[in-house]
Amino acid sequence: MRAFKWGVLGGGQMGYAIKSGAVKAGVIRGSDVIVSDPVFEKESYEAKWKSFGAKCKEDNKEVIENAKFILLSVKPQILPEIANELSKLQEDQTVISVIAGQKLDKLESLCGKAKVVRVMVNTACSIGHGAAALCANEAVTKEDFQEIQELFNATNGAVDILPEKGFDAFTALSGSGIAYVYMMAEAMADAGVHGGLSRDYATKVAVQTILGAAQMAAQTEKHPAVLKDAVTSPGGCTMAGVRTLEKLGYRSSIIEAIIATQERCQNF
Incomplete structure (x- = not known):
């Protein structure tokens, strides 16, 4: 014992x-x-x-x-x-x-x-x-x-x-992926500060926005693309932002970051 x-x-x-x-x-x-x-x-x-x-x-x-x-x-x-x-x-x-x-x-x-x-x-x-x-x-x-x-x-x-063959992908997506979400929250808050909001308030709103999005995805079980389209009106403000993110390789950068993390796991 x-x-x-x-x-x-x-x-x-x-x-x-x-x-x-x-x-x-x-x-x-x-x-x-x-x-x-x-x-x-x-x-x-x-x-x-x-x-x-x-x-x-x-x-x-x-x-x-x-x-x-x-x-x-x-x-x-x-x-x-x-x-x-x-x-x-x-x-x-x-x-x-x-x-x-x-x-x-x-x-x-x-x-x-x-x-x-x-x-x-x-x-x-x-x-x-x-x-x-x-x-x-x-x-x-x-x-x-x-x-x-x-x-x-x-x-x-x-x-x-x-x-076990799925562990490196899981590590990259979840174990390390949480850090990438924090980076997104920080960047969103920086943009809010640029727009004139206080640092504390911008951070609070950024975190709540991410939390709300995650809860919507979990509770509705809808594909993320469907949820995105629900707030993207034709010719609207959100679409202007989506276009900018696509031009800057937003989704591609996330994919590449997670793939790079997985490859690092495989080479320990």
Whole structure:
């Protein structure tokens, strides 16, 4: 019996978003979480995780020895540095990797005797509105997989079991795509400021516009093109803007950004 149910290797934004979101949702207790991060500045790292009751350590060894489920949330380039520690994992442990571009067979070779689940999620899981995809190796039991799935169900608006071959595309579309939406919100707010609105108000309106558009698409289940056409009158203001965006390669730039992200995932 391990002393902690949930361990985290890597105390950065993603690991924190997942575990803090799960604690807020009530599916895990903060006192059941142990986290290690030798890199982060100690005071800010500990204050963040201790805010919901997690046990903080600077040594990965304590997490590896004491947790049943271990969330592997480090940068891909860190994996070689902790390979020796990961090799000590045992068959009663399950690693949940949220590292982009790291396939199950690679993770299996690093994680000793542990079972392995691969997950991709975005940071909106910290407020219960993320999107997640999961896949597992054959050693993962049905019971353990269900428990992991419940964790992500509680912190995401959409959770899918996805064949591993789709993970790089999902990472690019959702895991990284959320950053591109933030860039759009920032650009829209800049335009509002240019038009004379205050920065705070322009940002508020930009965010609400994106939120409303997303809710319309989700609730009506209409194709985005149909929803766009509903607000694009012949010869109107919106059409003038659509024409400008098309001239500047708006849709093409989004497609190319997501393809470039996917290709980067494939080359880790």
